[in-house]
Amino acid sequence: MNPETPGREQEVRAAARRRVRTPLWNLLLVVPLIATLIPTIYNRATPRLFDVPFFYWYQMAAIPLGVLCVVLVYRNTRGER
Amino acid sequence: MGINQVELWVLIFFFVLVSGMGFLAARWKRTESLNSLDEWGLGGRSFGPWVTWFLLGGDLYTAYTFIAVPALIYGVGATGFFAVPYTIIVYPMVFLVAPRLWSVSHRNGYVTPADFVRGRSGSGGLALAIAITGIVATMPYIALQLVGIEAVIGAIGIKGKLPLYVAFAVLAVYTYSSGLRAPALIAFVKDTLIYIVVIAAIIYIPHKLGGWGNIFAKSDAKFAATKTTSDGLTLASAQTLGYSTLALGSAMALFLYPHSVTAVLASRSRDTIKRNMAALPAYSFVLGLIALLGFMAIAAGIKPGNLDNKPNPNTVVPLLFDQQFPSWFAGVAFAAIAIGALVPAAIMSIAAANLFTRNIYKEYLRPQASTREEAQVSKIASLFVKVGALAAILGLNVQYALDLQLIGGVLILQVLPAVVFLLYGRWFHRWALLAGWAVGMASGAWMLYVTPNPSTGKKHFGATQWAFSHLGFDTKTTIYPGVVALVLNVAVAVLLTVLFRAASLPAGVDSTNEADYHLEAGDPGVAEDLPDPLDGPPGSAAPVPT
Numbered sequence: 001m002n003p004e005t006p007g008r009e010q011e012v013r014a015a016a017r018r019r020v021r022t023p024l025w026n027l028l029l030v031v032p033l034i035a036t037l038i039p040t041i042y043n044r045a046t047p048r049l050f051d052v053p054f055f056y057w058y059q060m061a062a063i064p065l066g067v068l069c070v071v072l073v074y075r076n077t078r079g080e081r
Numbered sequence: 082m083g084i085n086q087v088e089l090w091v092l093i094f095f096f097v098l099v100s101g102m103g104f105l106a107a108r109w110k111r112t113e114s115l116n117s118l119d120e121w122g123l124g125g126r127s128f129g130p131w132v133t134w135f136l137l138g139g140d141l142y143t144a145y146t147f148i149a150v151p152a153l154i155y156g157v158g159a160t161g162f163f164a165v166p167y168t169i170i171v172y173p174m175v176f177l178v179a180p181r182l183w184s185v186s187h188r189n190g191y192v193t194p195a196d197f198v199r200g201r202s203g204s205g206g207l208a209l210a211i212a213i214t215g216i217v218a219t220m221p222y223i224a225l226q227l228v229g230i231e232a233v234i235g236a237i238g239i240k241g242k243l244p245l246y247v248a249f250a251v252l253a254v255y256t257y258s259s260g261l262r263a264p265a266l267i268a269f270v271k272d273t274l275i276y277i278v279v280i281a282a283i284i285y286i287p288h289k290l291g292g293w294g295n296i297f298a299k300s301d302a303k304f305a306a307t308k309t310t311s312d313g314l315t316l317a318s319a320q321t322l323g324y325s326t327l328a329l330g331s332a333m334a335l336f337l338y339p340h341s342v343t344a345v346l347a348s349r350s351r352d353t354i355k356r357n358m359a360a361l362p363a364y365s366f367v368l369g370l371i372a373l374l375g376f377m378a379i380a381a382g383i384k385p386g387n388l389d390n391k392p393n394p395n396t397v398v399p400l401l402f403d404q405q406f407p408s409w410f411a412g413v414a415f416a417a418i419a420i421g422a423l424v425p426a427a428i429m430s431i432a433a434a435n436l437f438t439r440n441i442y443k444e445y446l447r448p449q450a451s452t453r454e455e456a457q458v459s460k461i462a463s464l465f466v467k468v469g470a471l472a473a474i475l476g477l478n479v480q481y482a483l484d485l486q487l488i489g490g491v492l493i494l495q496v497l498p499a500v501v502f503l504l505y506g507r508w509f510h511r512w513a514l515l516a517g518w519a520v521g522m523a524s525g526a527w528m529l530y531v532t533p534n535p536s537t538g539k540k541h542f543g544a545t546q547w548a549f550s551h552l553g554f555d556t557k558t559t560i561y562p563g564v565v566a567l568v569l570n571v572a573v574a575v576l577l578t579v580l581f582r583a584a585s586l587p588a589g590v591d592s593t594n595e596a597d598y599h600l601e602a603g604d605p606g607v608a609e610d611l612p613d614p615l616d617g618p619p620g621s622a623a624p625v626p627t
Contacts, residue, residue: 029173029176029177030173032173033174036165036166036170037328037329038325039321043315043321051292051297052293052297055159055315055316056369056373059162059165059166059169060366060369062169063362066169066362067362069173070172070173073176074176074356074358
């Protein structure tokens with residue numbers, strides 16, 4: 001680490017403080033957890049999709065859902081830290 | 082069974098290709114010499130979104146995962162599919178936590194998670210605990226990558242372990258010379274091959290086996306014919322808690338593994354990490370498809386082959402490829418698995434070596450070590466780590482490696498309070514965190530020890546599920562022991578923190594400050610990957626001292 005002057009240190013803190021917030025958008029990140037961590041939602045064989053039991057295709061479908069949530073949070077919280 | 086020459090030569094072709102890339106990687110994206118841990122162990126902290134995507138994908142979705150998950154599905158059905166929710170929920174969680182770790186590490190030059198704990202808590206003891214846990218959890222994981230290679234060479238028809246020695250020796254040498262750049266470059270080949278193989282498998286094999294309807298019908302019939310109720314196409318109601326806690330515990334553990342942290346810290350910016358949390362689930366989709374190969378193996382009538390002279394379900398996927406694909410494409414598939422073992426093995430050995438160097442060697446043996454000496458020690462340690470893993474798999478047996486990896490997952494989860502809670506604040510007392518860690522480690526190991534596996538007759542370390550009946554409850558419900566141990570861990574940490582604070586025990590010195598946790602590349606105080614044009618006269622890249 002390079003030694004830094006106190007003035008530079010203050011600059012660092014100020015730069016960070018400007019953008020520190022905890023956005024409400026972050027709540028969206030809970031959605032994939034709820035959708036997958038309660039197996040009673042999807043623990044059955046029907047309806048089947050292309051002969052694949054519900055249990056399997058539901059969880060595969062939850063992957064794009066997870067991506068969607070992360071993308072939405074990412075896009076709407078850009079620049080905030 | 083003779084040796085399939087076509088499969089063998091395709092495999093050798095790809096192995097030679099990636100080995101060449103491994104050696105050339107030393108020159109890739111290189112700005113200075115490799116004589117520092119930032120360069121050798123973190124690839125110069127310079128990887129952008131694409132490289133990070135391939136590197137993390139190659140790192141987290143290992144050959145062992147690709148072999149073991151379908152093997153579990155083959156054995157018990159629905160339970161094995163926990164890998165899908167596990168790799169869905171990990172990204173939203175890491176999206177919040179990892180950028181903080183990235184910022185504070187870049188600001189303060191941290192190379193390992195234990196470095197951060199050392200700086201934040203001021204406790205060398207706690208950092209040592211984190212480092213040792215990381216090394217202990219990683220070693221068997223490296224050994225298991227060898228199981229993937231063993232399964233492949235067995236399916237080709239080769240007897241003996243000579244190819245294992247050769248593969249690991251070559252891997253050790255190019256990791257030594259190129260550091261993290263080697264697996265980063267090879268990961269491009271590995272991931273591309275995996276995608277090609279999986280897409281081909283998921284279209285071609287069901288077609289040959291009479292469609293998905295037939296595959297699931299045959300699997301259902303197989304599970305119905307067994308006496309146990311713990312297998313089937315869906316979960317028994319007593320299994321649902323175990324399923325979700327296994328997914329949750331595994332997800333929380335994944336980014337605590339030293340090799341995940343290494344790949345995160347090697348990325349160029351916070352933004353790179355965040356974007357990857359949206360892009361990495363592409364691999365989860367592939368993993369889900371691979372999991373379904375377990376059902377295809379049932380429908381194709383595959384019987385497990387031998388590993389260490391005992392039938393082992395980890396052989397079913399290579400045997401399925403061998404049976405279903407033409408030889409040349411089976412060779413490509415085997416190359417994908419074998420290279421899929423080399424990439425994480427390299428990253429894991431680098432991560433474990435960094436932990437040893439930074440948190441044991443420099444902390445306790447030679448505090449005056451220069452950055453050059455650190456890099457040299459780490460290179461040599463990475464060799465020892467690989468030799469150790471190889472010895473473990475040859476000297477002990479595959480089953481021990483599997484047991485140790487099972488335990489490792491539970492143990493690594495116990496560093497969560499120290500690493501994650503400290504990222505968000507300093508309320509927890511360092512000694513309380515250490516005590517919580519110890520309780521978590523001991524209780525987790527005990528719960529696994531008392532868990533038998535009735536279907537194989539194993540008395541200990543039989544499964545990732547701990548039965549509540551151990552507490553005297555009359556129930557069949559089970560739970561992932563890592564999560565129970567973590568709850569105990571946190572409870573102890575909270576109670577003792579209250580106690581220690583009341584007793585005004587010294588809290589240790591925090592060498593980070595709040596602003597460190599929010600910095601992005603390019604902010605003042607964070608090393609940049611490009612020279613700032615304002616730091617020098619126009620047309621000059623050399624910074625002017627201020």
